[in-house]
Amino acid sequence: MTVMTRRTVLAALASSPLWMHNAWAQSTSLKISHQFPGGTINEGDFRDRLCRMFAADVEKRSKGALKFSIYPGSSLMKTNAQFSAMRKGALDLSLVPLSYAGGEVPEVNIGLMPGLVTSYEQGYSWKNAEVGKELARILAEKGIVVLSWIWQAGGVASRSKPIVEPEDVRGMKVRGGSREMDLILKEAGAAVVTLPSNEIYAAMQTGAMDAALTSSTSLISFRLEEVSKALTTGRGGAYWFMFEPLMMSKAVFDRLPKDQQAILMAVGGELEAFARKSAQEDDSAVAAVYQKAGAKVVDLNAATVKKWQAIARTTAWKDYREKNANCAKLLALAEKTL
Template identity: 35%
Template sequence: MKQRTAILGAAVLLGTAGAASAETLRLSHQWSTQDIRHQVAQMIADDVAAADVDLDIRIFPSASLFKAREQYTPLSRGQLDMTVLPLSYAGGQRPAYNLTLMPGLVKNHDHAARLNDSPFMEDIKATLAEDDVVVLVDGYLAGGFAGKDGCITGPDDMQGKQTRAAGKAFEQMLAGAGASIASMASSEIYNAMQTGVLDAANTSSSSFVSYRIYEQVACYTPPGEYALWFMYQPLLMNKSAYDALSDEQRAALDAAAEKAEAFYLEEAKKEDAESRRVFQENGVEIADMSAEEFEAWRALAAETSYKAFVEELPEGQALLDKALAVE
């Protein structure tokens, strides 16, 4: 009896040790659990769990682990395993990342997908690797313009307007178009328009809908065949943590990431279409940007945002040229 008890005890200990050997990765992001970026993260966590490779991904949404703009440094230091992050948030540490939120660099979602497979993105990923970070999922989200009293499709439409822009480079470009800039979070746009502080706004498709901006504007320019505002928001992983996984764990993670990337692209397109539908249903005029207007914005960006970027990062001209070379 004593021998059998000892054997059972050893089996329990072995079982406990086996369960404890499962690797747990921590994934942090700032978004709610309804957000597309959380859905991308959850898809990867679910698929990796289903692969049964002793790898668990624990997600910390809504900035519950790290603040929104404070995730890149712990990721690069190995204090965090994974994150979904607008890469321009880390532009202070790495100015090259500011090109991932630059007006006129991306025309539409299919163009963004081509950019992700270009020498430009290879250079961005090489910089990430220097910080011990690797991209698991590429992804861009788009945005547009809304005007309180009229449509905003070309630079001339911004003259004399008080506007909110999403990102420093957009503020530089819109100021160049003759607008006055009011910096604020997207969550403050509604009240600012209601009280007459803003005449126009630039933000993401999802923010336009979730903050009900359609109640305050006369015209909406959604992302379509042409759009100015695209923000690179990849799912990143600490490279040392990735390299430390077993071959089976990496294969499961890579397969999940490939599936999630395709989902991300399709859902991003759906968000834009949904914003168009919601604004239209609420009686807001829809105005699409033309190819000529897109090129006019890009010419203005070259004199303002692009110029300021290259002045900050002289070697950035070569990187900018690579991005602009992608058709």
């Protein structure tokens, strides 16, 4: 009489075609976290919509092998914890401003380097340029895969006067959004305030902050017109361009079969056109939103952008270049796209 041990039973099951089929057929459930207001696939903040479109398309193309749960409004974890969690494999995907991780990985601050990117054409050219390939290599080394390259121009919401020239920020408490942005604000005479964009409203409402630089989409989605009397838009020109990609944990990505990895990369790439169009539409839409709320709306011209860029070269760019060899190389490659 043969005695069936637990080990022989499991071995028999594992080698059976039925077991192998069921294991293959099981779907992988992935979590996408972001800090922006939630909506639907057709309505709301375009970054939330992009995550929902991405999830739906990947699920369809993978025939249900990949499924997603989306957590808007930092409902899964705090905003500033997302990048680190992806690196450790504790979070699957996130759409988050890359520069938020600058304290952890100084190289990523190139994603919000004042005056370095001044147009969507230039920003989106990075992906296939040397600078983009080097940035992707560094991120992969740090445990991150970029699925969608997303750039957004930004503007300034102010509780009082419009912020146009560098001297306009003197004596004001201003949120820049990255260490490098803060450096040029300090040089211009501002006191800097550091917090993620989903905390700007409360800070401006209480007077803890006088003005904030953030993307056009965030200027709308976080209803900052309710606490602002002036807006400087990014529609005519901007020295504030944020790299805000959809990213994935490399540890999670690497565990997936090659065909599923290919689907993730393909869908992410295809959604970049939607992101660019939506961001540019918001650059224009934000003016109407603030005008309706009674705020004074102003634009920047090329000469003013150059003034901010000149300050950036001697402060933010210099500081970044001196951080390490990777930073120096990235900046040199980025300057080739100017």
